[in-house]
Amino acid sequence: MLDQTKINIGVYLFSVFQLLNKKPNLITEDKIFSIEKQISFIESLLIRIPVNDIFIYSSNKKFNEYKVIDGSKRLNAVFSFIKDEFKLVDLEYLEDYNNMTFSELPPFLRRRIEEITFTVYMIMPGSPEEIVNNIIKRIK
Numbered sequence: 001m002l003d004q005t006k007i008n009i010g011v012y013l014f015s016v017f018q019l020l021n022k023k024p025n026l027i028t029e030d031k032i033f034s035i036e037k038q039i040s041f042i043e044s045l046l047i048r049i050p051v052n053d054i055f056i057y058s059s060n061k062k063f064n065e066y067k068v069i070d071g072s073k074r075l076n077a078v079f080s081f082i083k084d085e086f087k088l089v090d091l092e093y094l095e096d097y098n099n100m101t102f103s104e105l106p107p108f109l110r111r112r113i114e115e116i117t118f119t120v121y122m123i124m125p126g127s128p129e130e131i132v133n134n135i136i137k138r139i140k
Contacts, residue, residue: 007131008124013117016078019054035086038077043091045078046112055139057123057132066122069132070139075118082113 033041045051054071068075080086084101091098097105102113123132 003128006126006128008127010122010124012120012122014054014120016082016114016116016118019075019118019120020079020082032076033073036090037073038080038086039088039090040092041074041077042081042088042113043094045116046097046109047093048112051116051118053119053121055121055123055135057127058125069123069136071118078113078116 032038051074052071054075055069056066056071057069058066081102084103087099087101088094088097089099097109102110105113123135
């Protein structure tokens with residue numbers, strides 16, 4: 001039987017840059033949107049459509065290592081865009097910004113991306129592995 005007193009899940013608000021600076025364990029081939037989906041997601045952020053929560057697992061008490069359980073595709077899209085790894089094309093609502101990278105956007109739109117805040121549910125160190133696996137099963 002699961003000892004519920006060992007379950008420790010914190011809720012935090014992190015900006016894009018706070019998450020980027022944490023260098024999460026994110027990138028595997030199955031965790032990257034197609035370029036079209038990345039562009040669509042970035043446009044959604046630019047027009048201020050709310051985004052889903054992020055779930056992460058912190059594997060040590062220093063919180064300097066963690067794994068994204070849910071949300072890695074969204075985070076990868078934002079991180080790649082900020083690094084100018086792709087241009088916006090075929091935008092549905094912001095046509096004036098087609099063919100622009102992050103650094104080519106006007107300052108007010110760059111700030112919109114920089115100021116995005118994600119609600120992050122962090123499964124804390126010491127939480128049973130069974131809980132981590134159960135959460136993955138339930139949210140996927």
